[in-house]
Amino acid sequence: MITPRRSADRGRTKIDWLDSRHTFSFGDYYDPGQMGFRTLRVINEDRVRPGAGFPTHGHRDMEIITYILEGALEHKDSIGTGSIIHPGEAQRMSAGAGITHSEFNHSKTDPVHFLQIWITPSTRAIAPGYEQKPIDDAKARAGFAPVGSPDGRDQSVKIHQDAVLSVAKLERGQTVGTDLKKGRHGWVQVARGEVAVNGVALAEGDGAAVSDEEKVTIVANSPAEVLFFDLG
Structure with missing residues (x-):
């Protein structure tokens, strides 16, 4: 959802x-x-x-x-x-x-x-x-780059919570995806541009809660910068 x-x-x-x-x-x-x-x-x-x-x-x-x-x-x-x-x-x-x-x-x-x-x-x-x-800019342009995590993975800042924050910088038409494990929830925040998240259109400044979805697929409808939170 x-x-x-x-x-x-x-x-x-x-x-x-x-x-x-x-x-x-x-x-x-x-x-x-x-x-x-x-x-x-x-x-x-x-x-x-x-x-x-x-x-x-x-x-x-x-x-x-x-x-x-x-x-x-x-x-x-x-x-x-x-x-x-x-x-x-x-x-x-x-x-x-x-x-x-x-x-x-x-x-x-x-x-x-x-x-x-x-x-x-x-x-x-x-x-x-x-x-x-x-933040690893090349990784952000290829998919998701870690920004913050509980263990400081991939040189991200350490968050004292079971939460992972990532960013993707997308060209028009580019698609990125991530799995959402059972019991996990997501939040998408569009910092720039326009995207579709599992088919739902989001514009700059929009956010969206993601629950009961096994996979999150983001398609850029324009050049876009998107933050994704994986939350317990």
């Missing part, structure tokens, strides 16, 4: 420096029917104007993954990490027992466009941590 979550139905926060679309309930946007999917709690699509960003704030007990689409994001946190995240890299911050951080557009002239993803961890109050790793 494929259950779409359309881009136009997402929540929105729009202020002078931020335009954010919320796939699931977040901040002032609350929908009791959209509180996440399995252990996937947040997918925010954020656009931040040049030189602006999120001042220092705190989190606990969440795996936070940042995926850059355009521009560069500057990160600082209370465990001493200072970094700049670019397209083609994945960042994972484990909030664990408690962490504070800030995120700002690194550029004074260009906007930054990114996805921020929250996954609930399997264990509470772990030591806060940080990872930033490149």
